[in-house]
Amino acid sequence: MENRTVRVLLAEDDENLGFLLKEYLQAKEYEVDLYKDGEKAFKGFQNNYYDICILDVMMPIKDGFTLAKEIRMSNGTMPILFLTAKSLKEDVIEGFALGADDYMTKPFSIEELLMRLEAILRRTRKDSPASDQTQFQIGKYIFDATKQTLDQNGETRKLTTKESELLKYLCINKNALLDRNFALKTIWVDDSYFNARSMDVYITKLRKYLSDDPTIEIINVRGKGFKLIY
Amino acid sequence: MENRTVRVLLAEDDENLGFLLKEYLQAKEYEVDLYKDGEKAFKGFQNNYYDICILDVMMPIKDGFTLAKEIRMSNGTMPILFLTAKSLKEDVIEGFALGADDYMTKPFSIEELLMRLEAILRRTRKDSPASDQTQFQIGKYIFDATKQTLDQNGETRKLTTKESELLKYLCINKNALLDRNFALKTIWVDDSYFNARSMDVYITKLRKYLSDDPTIEIINVRGKGFKLIY
DNA sequence: ACAGTCTGTTAAACTGTGTTAACCCCTTAC
DNA sequence: GTAAGGGGTTAACACAGTTTAACAGACTGT
Numbered sequence: 001m002e003n004r005t006v007r008v009l010l011a012e013d014d015e016n017l018g019f020l021l022k023e024y025l026q027a028k029e030y031e032v033d034l035y036k037d038g039e040k041a042f043k044g045f046q047n048n049y050y051d052i053c054i055l056d057v058m059m060p061i062k063d064g065f066t067l068a069k070e071i072r073m074s075n076g077t078m079p080i081l082f083l084t085a086k087s088l089k090e091d092v093i094e095g096f097a098l099g100a101d102d103y104m105t106k107p108f109s110i111e112e113l114l115m116r117l118e119a120i121l122r123r124t125r126k127d128s129p130a131s132d133q134t135q136f137q138i139g140k141y142i143f144d145a146t147k148q149t150l151d152q153n154g155e156t157r158k159l160t161t162k163e164s165e166l167l168k169y170l171c172i173n174k175n176a177l178l179d180r181n182f183a184l185k186t187i188w189v190d191d192s193y194f195n196a197r198s199m200d201v202y203i204t205k206l207r208k209y210l211s212d213d214p215t216i217e218i219i220n221v222r223g224k225g226f227k228l229i230y
Numbered sequence: 231m232e233n234r235t236v237r238v239l240l241a242e243d244d245e246n247l248g249f250l251l252k253e254y255l256q257a258k259e260y261e262v263d264l265y266k267d268g269e270k271a272f273k274g275f276q277n278n279y280y281d282i283c284i285l286d287v288m289m290p291i292k293d294g295f296t297l298a299k300e301i302r303m304s305n306g307t308m309p310i311l312f313l314t315a316k317s318l319k320e321d322v323i324e325g326f327a328l329g330a331d332d333y334m335t336k337p338f339s340i341e342e343l344l345m346r347l348e349a350i351l352r353r354t355r356k357d358s359p360a361s362d363q364t365q366f367q368i369g370k371y372i373f374d375a376t377k378q379t380l381d382q383n384g385e386t387r388k389l390t391t392k393e394s395e396l397l398k399y400l401c402i403n404k405n406a407l408l409d410r411n412f413a414l415k416t417i418w419v420d421d422s423y424f425n426a427r428s429m430d431v432y433i434t435k436l437r438k439y440l441s442d443d444p445t446i447e448i449i450n451v452r453g454k455g456f457k458l459i460y
Numbered sequence: 461a462c463a464g465t466c467t468g469t470t471a472a473a474c475t476g477t478g479t480t481a482a483c484c485c486c487t488t489a490c
Numbered sequence: 491g492t493a494a495g496g497g498g499t500t501a502a503c504a505c506a507g508t509t510t511a512a513c514a515g516a517c518t519g520t
């Protein structure tokens with residue numbers, strides 16, 4: 001999956017802050033166009049493609065809210081993040097009412113801005129889904145947690161739900177410990193004695209399924225849990 | 231478009247705040263389950279379906295960050311909003327690093343919380359196939375939920391209302407679980423023993439209709455529901 | 461009004477998942 | 491060494507879900 005650079009429209013009239021933000025985001029591999037007022041920003045918006053817009057609310061010529069309205073008019077889903085000194089409740093509400101994705105009041109931490117930016121992009125960008133991993137390569141096997149299948153050179157073995165769940169958590173923690181109690185509470189809902197025994201039975205089953213590839217191992221860490229090694 | 235109620239998991243140990251938030255969100259037509267500590271919340275998370283989680287960071291027994299990690303482990307895309315008195319930069323960063331969608335520091339405006347909640351839901355509920363979608367491509371079949379037809383290279387099979395409803399919900403939740411009780415309550419109105427048996431009969435029928443494409447499967451998750459895989 | 465057809469429910473026999481039980485071995489502690 | 495307990499393994503079992511069939515009621519066309 002190829003990760004195209006993220007293009008950011010930044011509208012900020014404060015030269016110092018604008019420049020600083022631009023530099024910082026560029027250092028983080030974003031492509032940033034900085035506009036110093038709302039009107040320039042809207043022209044820029046119309047003539048370029050952006051993945052997200054960061055708008056200062058108070059700007060000369062055209063303020064951020066008006067700009068946001070115009071952007072919304074031509075693109076109903078463009079992610080918008082407001083940046084402002086106004087922390088008045090009414091302003092925040094108005095910002096979100098315009099379809100903002102986030103609203104930060106100055107002064108803010110630039111790291112937090114980055115985090116919030118990325119949180120929005122996680123949701124928005126379809127080519128970079130932070131989605132649950134569902135397929136795993138385990139030695140010569142391919143395990144699909146959604147389909148609940150374990151493939152081995154063409155042959156497919158169907159797994160039951162519990163088998164699949166347990167193997168999924170082992171894969172997520174591959175080469176590291178899968179905590180006994182965590183697995184029990186997550187897959188079996190509670191960590192009673194019988195469920196623990198039941199889980200051991202499932203570990204045995206998984207070992208058998210994976211026994212064709214001797215490099216794979218599910219080892220027990222006494223009193224702690226299990227590790228899937230490969 | 232039929233808008234199913236949004237289900238909210240709220241983990242907050244402060245009784246007053248928790249109750250207030252619950253009341254407020256319920257007044258806004260959200261379905262809210264309030265849990266008073268992280269452990270209860272995680273149990274609740276596992277036994278129910280939620281659209282979004284609002285987690286207080288400081289809670290007894292299990293804190294919000296730990297809870298978020300566990301939720302992330304079992305669901306990589308579940309929207310999470312942190313609610314906390316800690317406004318320390320490091321905490322905010324940690325929150326977002328765990329894949330949070332937003333992070334609000336107390337005291338906050340309850341209206342702003344609602345706005346932020348809706349901003350997140352705007353983004354998340356869009357890429358999960360809209361429930362007003364009426365045509366679905368299932369392997370080599372085309373299913374039209376309004377016309378109640380299932381096409382397979384030119385040939386059309388008419389579906390009954392129940393068949394169609396059930397298949398629609400399976401499609402909406404494709405590759406994910408369609409909760410048994412949800413389906414029963416939605417399609418059969420109540421989840422009695424006989425309705426459950428009836429639904430199983432319909433699952434069999436759908437399996438038969440879809441049996442020409444071996445990549446398609448309706449798999450059962452014992453005690454939980456069904457998954458349409460393709 | 462009647463036969464024919466179709467939808468959805470009930471019944472009953474069958475299948476397979478997940479739990480429990482039993483018996484084993486191995487590690488750890490004293 | 492021996493007791494205690496965690497874990498490994500196999501088998502038996504209960505019960506959730508699967509499947510086929512029969513049936514009741516609603517709808518259709520004559």
